[in-house]
Amino acid sequence: MTQASSPPAVSIRNVAKSFGKGIYAFRVLDDVSLDIGRREFFTLLGPSGCGKTTLLRLIAGFETADSGAISIEGEDVTARPPFHRPVNTVFQSYALFPHLTVEQNVAFALEEQGMARDAIRKRVGEALEMMRMGSFAKRKPAELSGGQQQRVALARALAPRPRVLLLDEPLSALDLKLRKEMQIELKMLQEEAGITFLFVTHDQEEALTLSDRVAVMQSGRILQMGPPREIYETPTHRFVADFIGDINLLDGEALPGGGVRLEGGTVLSAPHNASGKVTVAIRPERARLAPAGEGALEATVVHSAYLGTAMLHKLDLPGGGTFLLRQSDPTEAAPEAGSRVGLALPAEALRVLDR
Amino acid sequence: MNPQRFPFTRETSLFVLAYLYVPVVVLIAYSFNANRTATVWTHASLDWYGRILVNPSIQSAAWNSLVIAVSAATAATVLALLAALATRRAFLGCGASEAILNMPLILPEIAVAVATLLLFVSLGVKLGLGAMVAAHTAFCIPFAYLPIRARLDGISGTYEEAAHDLYANRFRTFRRVTMPLLWPGVMAGFTLAFVTSLDDFLTSFFLAGPGLTTLPVYIFSAIRAGITPEINAISAVMLVVSVLLVSLSFFLGRLRR
Numbered sequence: 001m002t003q004a005s006s007p008p009a010v011s012i013r014n015v016a017k018s019f020g021k022g023i024y025a026f027r028v029l030d031d032v033s034l035d036i037g038r039r040e041f042f043t044l045l046g047p048s049g050c051g052k053t054t055l056l057r058l059i060a061g062f063e064t065a066d067s068g069a070i071s072i073e074g075e076d077v078t079a080r081p082p083f084h085r086p087v088n089t090v091f092q093s094y095a096l097f098p099h100l101t102v103e104q105n106v107a108f109a110l111e112e113q114g115m116a117r118d119a120i121r122k123r124v125g126e127a128l129e130m131m132r133m134g135s136f137a138k139r140k141p142a143e144l145s146g147g148q149q150q151r152v153a154l155a156r157a158l159a160p161r162p163r164v165l166l167l168d169e170p171l172s173a174l175d176l177k178l179r180k181e182m183q184i185e186l187k188m189l190q191e192e193a194g195i196t197f198l199f200v201t202h203d204q205e206e207a208l209t210l211s212d213r214v215a216v217m218q219s220g221r222i223l224q225m226g227p228p229r230e231i232y233e234t235p236t237h238r239f240v241a242d243f244i245g246d247i248n249l250l251d252g253e254a255l256p257g258g259g260v261r262l263e264g265g266t267v268l269s270a271p272h273n274a275s276g277k278v279t280v281a282i283r284p285e286r287a288r289l290a291p292a293g294e295g296a297l298e299a300t301v302v303h304s305a306y307l308g309t310a311m312l313h314k315l316d317l318p319g320g321g322t323f324l325l326r327q328s329d330p331t332e333a334a335p336e337a338g339s340r341v342g343l344a345l346p347a348e349a350l351r352v353l354d355r
Numbered sequence: 356m357n358p359q360r361f362p363f364t365r366e367t368s369l370f371v372l373a374y375l376y377v378p379v380v381v382l383i384a385y386s387f388n389a390n391r392t393a394t395v396w397t398h399a400s401l402d403w404y405g406r407i408l409v410n411p412s413i414q415s416a417a418w419n420s421l422v423i424a425v426s427a428a429t430a431a432t433v434l435a436l437l438a439a440l441a442t443r444r445a446f447l448g449c450g451a452s453e454a455i456l457n458m459p460l461i462l463p464e465i466a467v468a469v470a471t472l473l474l475f476v477s478l479g480v481k482l483g484l485g486a487m488v489a490a491h492t493a494f495c496i497p498f499a500y501l502p503i504r505a506r507l508d509g510i511s512g513t514y515e516e517a518a519h520d521l522y523a524n525r526f527r528t529f530r531r532v533t534m535p536l537l538w539p540g541v542m543a544g545f546t547l548a549f550v551t552s553l554d555d556f557l558t559s560f561f562l563a564g565p566g567l568t569t570l571p572v573y574i575f576s577a578i579r580a581g582i583t584p585e586i587n588a589i590s591a592v593m594l595v596v597s598v599l600l601v602s603l604s605f606f607l608g609r610l611r612r
C-alpha cells in the first residue's frame with residue numbers, strides 16, 4: 001500500500017487525451033487522476049472502449065497526453081520516450097519477436113541496458129525458471145502454445161525488473177481454465193516479485209479477484225476507485241453498481257429527510273442525502289424473502305434456480321421489472337413459482353445513487 | 356475451380372498453357388540441337404552451351420549485364436526501402452508519392468527511354484555503363500518497392516512498440532526488430548529488380564553508347580544476322596536464371612518470418 005514517506009509508484013495528474021483533429025476530435029480520456037502505491041496490484045476496469053488501453057499506453061509512453069502529468073516513483077516522465085521509462089508492458093497480443101528465440105526475447109531488454117553477458121545469462125535463466133519455461137529457451141515463439149507465449153511475455157517484461165509492470169488484458173486470449181490458473185499465478189508472481197502491477201481488464205470478476213484496488217472507468221473517466229469490497233458493497237455510481245456483479249436497480253425519487261418513493265409509489269426507508277431522481281440498488285444476496293403482505297415490496301416468483309450453495313429466485317415486481325434474490329441457505333423452504341411473496345430490504349443494504 | 360462444373364475447363368487450361376509455353380519449350384529444345392541451322396533438328400548436343408562459354412563478346416555482354424543489374428538493383432532496393440519506410444505513416448501527398456514511385460510500371464518504356472536519351476544528350480551525360488545504371492535504377496524501383504511495402508504492411512507496429520518498451524531506442528529498434536523482420540521483403544525486392552534489369556532491352560539499347568552491349572542487346576544484334584543455336588542457348592540460360600530468381604523472390608516474399 002501507499003507509504004506516506006515515499007512517492008507513489010505511479011502518479012497521474014489531470015491527464016486528458018483526444019484522438020483526431022478539429023471537428024473529428026474525440027476525447028478518450030477526460031481529466032484522469034490517480035495514484036498507485038508501491039507493490040500494489042491496481043486494476044483498471046471498464047467496458048471495451050472506455051480508454052483503459054489508452055491510459056496504459058500513456059504511462060508506457062506510446063502516446064503523449066494532451067495535458068496533465070505522469071510520474072513514476074516521483075520522477076516526471078511525461079516527456080520521456082518509452083525507452084527511457086522504468087516500466088515494462090505485457091501486450092495483449094504478447095508481441096514476442098518472431099525472429100528471436102524465447103531466450104533472446106527475454107534477453108532483449110537486458111542487452112539494451114548494457115548488462116554484462118554472464119549476468120544476462122543468469123537473469124534470463126532465472127526469469128524463465130520463474131515462469132517454468134526453462135526447457136523452451138531455444139524455441140521460437142511460433143512453436144509455443146498461447147499459454148506458453150503468455151509466460152514468455154511475462155518473463156520478458158519482468159526480466160529487467162521494472163518499477164511497474166503494465167498488463168493490458170493479458171489473459172483475454174486464453175481459454176477459461178488456463179485463465180483461472182494464470183490469475184492465481186499472476187497474483188503469486190506479483191507478491192513474490194514485489195513489483196507494482198497495473199492491470200487492465202473488462203472482466204469484473206477478474207478485477208475483484210486479483211486486485212488490491214480497482215478503478216472503474218466509463219467513457220474516459222474514473223468513476224470510482226477503491227478496494228474490491230468497497231467497489232462491490234458501496235458503489236457510488238449507478239454505472240459501477242450495474243457493471244459489477246448482479247444487482248437490482250429500482251428507480252424512484254428522493255424524499256427530503258431520507259427515504260425514496262419508487263416509481264410504483266412504494267416508499268422505501270433508505271438513508272441518503274440526495275435529491276431528485278435516484279436509483280436504489282440492492283445486491284441479490286442482501287434482500288430476504290418474507291411472507292406475502294410483509295416486507296417493503298410485493299413480488300411474484302417467476303423462476304427459481306438451485307445453485308448448490310444457494311437458490312437464485314427471479315421475481316416479477318408489480319410495477320414491471322424483475323428482481324433477483326439469492327437465498328443463501330438452499331435447504332430453507334423455497335416459494336413455488338407463481339406464488340406471491342414479500343421482499344424484506346434492510347436499510348443498511350440499500351444504496352441510493354444519483355441517476 | 357471444379358472441372359466437373361464448368362465444361363472444357365481442362366481443355367481451356369491446357370490450351371492456355373500450351374499457348375504460353377510451347378515457344379519456350381521449342382527454344383530450349385533447339386538449344387540442344389547439334390545442327391548449325393537453328394530450325395533443323397539433327398541430334399542432341401551441348402556444343403552451343405560450350406561455345407557461348409568461350410565466346411568473348413558474349414562473355415563481355417554477360418559481364419556488363421551482370422554489373423548493371425547488380426548496381427541498379429542495389430540502388431533501387433535502397434531507395435525503395437527508404438521510400439517504403441517514409442510512406443509508412445500517412446502524410447499529405449503520401450498517396451501521390453506512391454503513385455509517382457510506381458509510374459514506371461505504367462509508362463511506355465519506349466517513351467521513357469527516348470526521353471532519358473534526350474535528357475542525357477542535352478545535359479552532356481556520357482552514354483555507357485553509368486547512364487545505363489542510372490536509367491535501370493529508375494525503372495527497377497517499383498519492382499523493389501512492392502515486395503518491401505507488402506512485407507512492411509504485414510509487420511505489426513506492436514513489435515516496434517515492444518522493442519521501445521524494452522529500452523531499444525529508434526535506431527536500435529530498426530536494427531534489431533524492423534530490419535530483420537523486413538529482410539525477406541528486401542531480398543525479394545532486390546531479386547525482382549535484378550531480373551527486371553537483366554531482362555531489359557529498350558533502355559539498354561538506347562543508352563548503351565558505342566561498343567557497349569548487354570546480353571539482350573547482343574541477342575538482338577546477333578539475331579539480325581540469322582537465328583543461330585548459340586542464341587537459343589543464351590536465351591535458355593537467361594530464361595532459367597530468371598525463372599530461378601523470380602521463384603526465389605516469390606518464396607522469400609512468402610517466408611513466414
Ligand SMILES: Nc1ncnc2c1ncn2[C@@H]1O[C@H](COP(=O)(O)OP(=O)(O)O)[C@@H](O)[C@H]1O
Pocket residue numbers: 019020028046047048049050051052053054055
Ligand atoms: N490511435 C487511435 N486513434 C483514434 N481513436 C483511438 C485510437 N486509439 C483508441 N482510440 C479510441 O479511443 C477509445 C478508447 O480506446 P481504448 O483505450 O483502446 O479502450 P479500451 O482499452 O478501454 O477498450 C475507443 O473509442 C477507440 O476507438
Ligand SMILES: [Mg+2]
Pocket residue numbers: 049052053054
Ligand atoms: Mg483495450
